Amino acid sequence: MLILHGPNLNLLGSREKSIYGSTTLAEIDRALERRGRELDVAVQSFQSNHEGVLVDKIHQAAGYSDGILINPGALTHYSYALRDALAAVGLPLVEVHLSNIFAREAFRAHSVISPLAAGVICGLGPHGYLLGLEALVRIIREKQGDQN
Numbered sequence: 061m062l063i064l065h066g067p068n069l070n071l072l073g074s075r076e077k078s079i080y081g082s083t084t085l086a087e088i089d090r091a092l093e094r095r096g097r098e099l100d101v102a103v104q105s106f107q108s109n110h111e112g113v114l115v116d117k118i119h120q121a122a123g124y125s126d127g128i129l130i131n132p133g134a135l136t137h138y139s140y141a142l143r144d145a146l147a148a149v150g151l152p153l154v155e156v157h158l159s160n161i162f163a164r165e166a167f168r169a170h171s172v173i174s175p176l177a178a179g180v181i182c183g184l185g186p187h188g189y190l191l192g193l194e195a196l197v198r199i200i201r202e203k204q205g206d207q208n
């Protein structure tokens with residue numbers, strides 16, 4: 061499972077705490093790793109502040125990953141490049157946001173990524189990532205079950 065974190069999420073824990081809370085990205089990644097072990101899936105987390113680096117990572121994921129859990133940060137709202145990369149690899153996708161993007165500025169209420177996602181979780185803070193991972197694993201296992 062590839063977990064992708066977009067721009068500025070490296071600052072979690074100190075960034076706009078009233079919106080994003082005080083949990084750090086390292087703590088979120090550790091919790092995902094733990095949950096991954098319980099679910100018997102390998103989890104790889106990756107953060108970048110650069111759109112092209114995330115696009116490259118998504119291309120590479122086609123070769124080794126069964127699914128992608130992504131918080132694209134602000135790229136959510138306008139990155140057709142990220143969207144096209146996700147569409148190109150066609151891996152099962154779950155989108156997650158710490159904050160409730162529908163309860164904030166108007167520009168955040170639109171995601172160019174969501175139409176590709178099996179589901180979207182937002183507003184539940186770090187717990188949303190764990191719910192997202194569980195959902196992704198279930199979706200992939202159901203698919204694999206269908207093929208057997």
Ligand code: DQA
Binds near residue numbers: 068069132133160
């Ligand atoms: C975010 C919401 C985005 O609008 C924002 O640009 C982020 C974080 C979230 O997790 O709530 O960087 O994706």
